[in-house]
Amino acid sequence: MVRLLGIDPGLRFTGWGLLEADGNRLRHLGDGVIATDSSDSVPERLKVLHDALAALLTELRPDEAAVEETYVNRNGAATLKLGYARGVALLGPALLGIPVSEYAAKSVKLAVVGTGWAAKEQVQEMVRRLLPGARIGRADAADALAVAICHAHHRASRNRWAAGTRMA
């Protein structure tokens, strides 16, 4: 049994979701959103995000973390800002020695919905179905749980494969 933290980073809202995974069996432990004030300076907002994430990691003690490797192509400035938040999100677990995996958006959709071309709403709907009983708040938290689910599936496949090779 491992505790997996999914993170969906953004400068305005960073979603997080914690799962317990026992092979392919998943249990929802919690989720939420870290918000920063857009009237603050960017360095101050990154500090708020970093401090909140550090407190969360210390409290939740995940064994592994996973972050979605999306990027917008809208414009350089928007992509750069997303990069700030993602950089801080990747740094947080690394500082505590927690392994972080990155997954392409397509891999997350494939793992959660079964097709790499699913709409955002389908992903969020499937997250709710895969974690029955969980009352998931904001879309950012559901997105973070989707990354955690994707990571759980990849771990399970890796372990099955490792078990198979051990037996061979």
Add this chain to the structure above:
Amino acid sequence: MVRLLGIDPGLRFTGWGLLEADGNRLRHLGDGVIATDSSDSVPERLKVLHDALAALLTELRPDEAAVEETYVNRNGAATLKLGYARGVALLGPALLGIPVSEYAAKSVKLAVVGTGWAAKEQVQEMVRRLLPGARIGRADAADALAVAICHAHHRASRNRWAAGTRMA
């Protein structure tokens, strides 16, 4: 007299340069480059950058920091990676309560060379002329010193303006 740290962030190489500014009089105190190993994972490289920057900030004790606000438009992935490094570079001073200013590339060129359209090499040449006696290593360190010079000029202008309004 204030100690100003310029930072030119990049995931592979992050340049830094420290100046002492007394109004418009500048003194070069040091510069260098933080390098990360491209064969390491991105979270690990961000940790290396963060830890090195934190050690540097503690050792050099700058009063203020400045970062160039450039972004490449080549492609989303490259911009995002630059964002990771810049996010960590903006976070470092913020965590220690050191104010960080951001300057557009054009402002840096204008402050250092006198025109916003100067070539990269002209900027580096002028940095060497403005800081005689300093043996500046890599181009990344010269770029970091250029941002520090830009910040020094803007501070001096602001202070002159503030002095003027006090007299009025």
